[in-house]
Amino acid sequence: MGLHDGHRKRLKAQFLxxxxxxxxxxxxxxxxxxxxxxxxxxxxxxxxxxQFGSLAGVMDALPESxxxxxGVGEHTAVLLKLVPKLAGRYLEDRASLGTILDTTLAARxxxxxxxxxxxxxxxxxxxxxxxxYKVLGCRKLGEGSVNAxxxxxxxxxxAALACNATCVILAHNHSSGLALPxxxxxxxxxxxxxxLQSVGVELVDHLIFADDDxxxxxxxxxxxxxxxxxx
Numbered sequence: 446m447g448l449h450d451g452h453r454k455r456l457k458a459q460f461l462x463x464x465x466x467x468x469x470x471x472x473x474x475x476x477x478x479x480x481x482x483x484x485x486x487x488x489x490x491x492x493x494x495x496q497f498g499s500l501a502g503v504m505d506a507l508p509e510s511x512x513x514x515x516g517v518g519e520h521t522a523v524l525l526k527l528v529p530k531l532a533g534r535y536l537e538d539r540a541s542l543g544t545i546l547d548t549t550l551a552a553r554x555x556x557x558x559x560x561x562x563x564x565x566x567x568x569x570x571x572x573x574x575x576x577x578y579k580v581l582g583c584r585k586l587g588e589g590s591v592n593a594x595x596x597x598x599x600x601x602x603x604a605a606l607a608c609n610a611t612c613v614i615l616a617h618n619h620s621s622g623l624a625l626p627x628x629x630x631x632x633x634x635x636x637x638x639x640x641l642q643s644v645g646v647e648l649v650d651h652l653i654f655a656d657d658d659x660x661x662x663x664x665x666x667x668x669x670x671x672x673x674x675x676x
Contacts, residue, residue: 452485453478469500476528480521489516504529544580546572549661552614552652555580560618560654569617571601573608574649581608598640605646612647616654624655626662634662638671 456475460467467475470490477486496514497503503511504525511522546552552572559570566588573581584604605613615637617630626634630653638648650663662668 470494473500473503476524477521480518480524481516486516489514492516542579545578546574546580546614547578549650549652549664552616552650552661553659556583556614556616556652557654557657557659559583559616567618567620569615571604572614572616573605573610574612574614575609576611578612578649581610584608598637601637602640602644602646605641606644610646612649613641614650614652615648616652618654620655622655624653624658624660626651626653626660626665626667631662631667634667635671638668 456471456478460471460475470487473493474487474490477490481489493503493511493514494500497506497510506525508522508526511517511525512519544555546555556570556572559568568588569586571584571586573584575581584607586600586604601613601615615634619625630651634648634651641648648668650661650668653660653662
């Protein structure tokens with residue numbers, strides 16, 4: 446590993462740990478590392494900031510203006526123009542209403558298509574949401590009953606944390622045609638509710654589907670018992 450490789454590795458580690466404290470030239474230097482795979486790009490970062498006056502000035506500069514700076518090639522110019530476009534789309538998406546699952550009916554309508562595929566196996570999904578119940582992602586955890594060995598607590602927690610979820614909805618189907626929860630369903634739900642609570646994620650509901658029928662454990666009053674146990 447060369448001198449610059451070691452510096453880049455340290456810069457990445459520092460960003461992941463304390464990125465909010467990075468100066469503009471450090472942010473730009475790290476970005477340039479992904480366009481220019483080798484060498485020291487610290488000087489180029491300072492040159493760009495001096496040339497265009499600010500980080501915003503660099504990002505707003507025309508591609509032809511950027512390429513006039515020594516060391517800036519096509520890859521670098523494209524990356525510098527891509528970042529503000531991507532950031533803009535990200536902010537638009539965060540600000541948009543999106544899919545909100547703040548009622549049992551909304552959750553049912555969202556998940557029902559996943560269980561109309563004619564599969565004979567029981568399928569388990571985890572819907573990850575933010576604090577306003579906006580869907581961040583829907584992860585398939587596996588096939589089989591919700592208490593099957595491959596639907597581990599770790600898998601559930603990892604899926605929730607990967608989406609940076611504040612709350613989640615667990616869902617699975619009964620191939621028997623009856624949506625009533627089994628004792629195994631209840632035991633697993635209680636276990637997952639507690640484990641998710643311990644990592645700051647709320648299990649909002651557990652929905653059980655069977656054909657066109659659906660049972661909500663929250664609406665059945667089962668979750669209320671969990672809260673009472675915690676008091």
